[in-house]
Structures are given as structure tokens and as C-alpha cells.
Amino acid sequence: MTEKRIEVAVPGQVNEGELLAIDAEGVPVLLSRVDGRVCAVINRCPHMGMKMSRGHVCDGVVTCPWHGSRFELRSGENVDWVNAFAGVPMPRWTHRIIAMGKSPAGLTTLPVEERADAIIVSLPG
Numbered sequence: 001m002t003e004k005r006i007e008v009a010v011p012g013q014v015n016e017g018e019l020l021a022i023d024a025e026g027v028p029v030l031l032s033r034v035d036g037r038v039c040a041v042i043n044r045c046p047h048m049g050m051k052m053s054r055g056h057v058c059d060g061v062v063t064c065p066w067h068g069s070r071f072e073l074r075s076g077e078n079v080d081w082v083n084a085f086a087g088v089p090m091p092r093w094t095h096r097i098i099a100m101g102k103s104p105a106g107l108t109t110l111p112v113e114e115r116a117d118a119i120i121v122s123l124p125g
């Protein structure tokens with residue numbers, strides 16, 4: 001499978017504790033910076049495919065704004081599965097209902113290169 005490298009932003013646009021949503025030739029990409037390094041993931045939550053652009057970022061972990069799942073931005077690893085509804089925390093007994101049969105899964109990470117004047121993401125071909 002060949003990769004397609006696309007310039008998606010300039011370094012000053014991607015900051016610690018913030019999310020930047022980009023349409024990379026039709027692929028929704030979410031950028032952030034963790035401990036100085038730029039991270040790129042596909043901007044689709046593995047729970048229901050919703051965009052995570054309005055999520056909250058803290059210590060390199062993004063929280064999905066819809067049902068509260070949390071993911072490591074660097075690895076994409078899921079660290080907490082659904083626990084909220086429309087951003088409102090819900091009691092534990094509701095979590096299986098909110099999950100709607102979906103098992104925990106991680107975000108899809110993308111290779112990213114930061115140059116002095118550009119951030120370049122590699123998309124699957």
C-alpha cells in the first residue's frame with residue numbers, strides 16, 4: 001500500500017492542549033501537539049464515527065465530546081470507553097447501553113513530520 005504525503009498545516013497552527021481539524025483531501029485529520037511533538041489521528045471516534053474536533057485535551061489525552069471515550073493522542077490507545085452522553089457524565093450502569101454493543105477500540109494514528117515551515121501527514125494510499 002502506498003502512502004500519500006500531504007502538507008496540512010504550518011507549525012504555529014498546532015499547539016499543546018488544542019485540537020486542529022483538517023480536511024486532508026477528503027480525509028478528516030485531527031492534529032495536536034503533545035510534549036512538543038505533533039500528533040495526527042483520523043478525526044473519527046471509533047465508537048460511532050463522530051468527529052472529535054470539539055473534544056477536550058489534557059496531558060496528551062483527548063476526550064470525545066459525545067460519549068466521553070478517551071484516547072492517547074500519540075498512540076491512539078483507548079484509555080476509557082463511553083461514560084457520558086452529549087458530554088454529560090453518566091452513571092456506570094448506563095455505560096453498556098451507551099456503548100450500543102461497540103467494544104473499546106483506539107484511534108487511527110497517522111505518520112506525521114514537522115518541518116520548519118510545514119506539517120506533513122502521510123495518508124494510507
Ligand code: FES
Pocket residue numbers: 045046047048049050064065066067068069082
Ligand atoms: S462517538 Fe465518541 S464516544 Fe461515542
